[in-house]
Amino acid sequence: MTKSERRSKRLWSVPLALSDVPESGRHFDLVADAQVRAAVAKHAGLAALPRLEASFDVTLHGRGGLHVVGRVSATVGQICVVTLEPLENEIDESIDLAFMPAGAFPLVGGAEIEVPAVDVPELLLGSGIDLGAIATEFLILGLDPYPRKPDATFQGSPVGDDAAHPFAALAALKKGQGGDKR
Numbered sequence: 001m002t003k004s005e006r007r008s009k010r011l012w013s014v015p016l017a018l019s020d021v022p023e024s025g026r027h028f029d030l031v032a033d034a035q036v037r038a039a040v041a042k043h044a045g046l047a048a049l050p051r052l053e054a055s056f057d058v059t060l061h062g063r064g065g066l067h068v069v070g071r072v073s074a075t076v077g078q079i080c081v082v083t084l085e086p087l088e089n090e091i092d093e094s095i096d097l098a099f100m101p102a103g104a105f106p107l108v109g110g111a112e113i114e115v116p117a118v119d120v121p122e123l124l125l126g127s128g129i130d131l132g133a134i135a136t137e138f139l140i141l142g143l144d145p146y147p148r149k150p151d152a153t154f155q156g157s158p159v160g161d162d163a164a165h166p167f168a169a170l171a172a173l174k175k176g177q178g179g180d181k182r
Helices: 003-009 034-044 131-142 168-176
Strands: 015-017 026-031 048-061 065-079 086-101 122-124 128-130
Touching (some): 034 065, 034 131, 048 086, 048 131, 065 128, 086 131, 128 131
Parallel strands (some): 086 122
Antiparallel strands (some): 015 128, 026 048, 048 065
């Protein structure tokens, strides 16, 4: 798969080449159009995605790397896990990522130096990054996996009710076959 084929398969693609970032850095305000929002909503299992925006400040980082700081914000339509009614949630995720080329990691005796997971930069593939893909990833990470309306409450069966026990039907069958010797 070529680089352009990978880019075309992305839901929201806003490529940025390392060479397009000046020493002073560059600011981006991105707003996803209706087609992109529909594709991202389908991919993320959302009922709707009426708003998806991102704001990034991109600066050079080290030798051949990029630093991306910003926010992704969105209004997402989800389904309440209790009432099964539609609801809207607001997403506001901060982003702070460093990207370094693969050759930027020092080697000692043929092996990479172990760096704590907190400090490990993202791998810069090729000569740039995709701001749309970053925004999409952080939107999905910010989704509530169990959205619930503020006033929705789950009403389970009473605790002491033997008929509500998940294996009550099996217990009744066992008693009927003479399997219960109490």
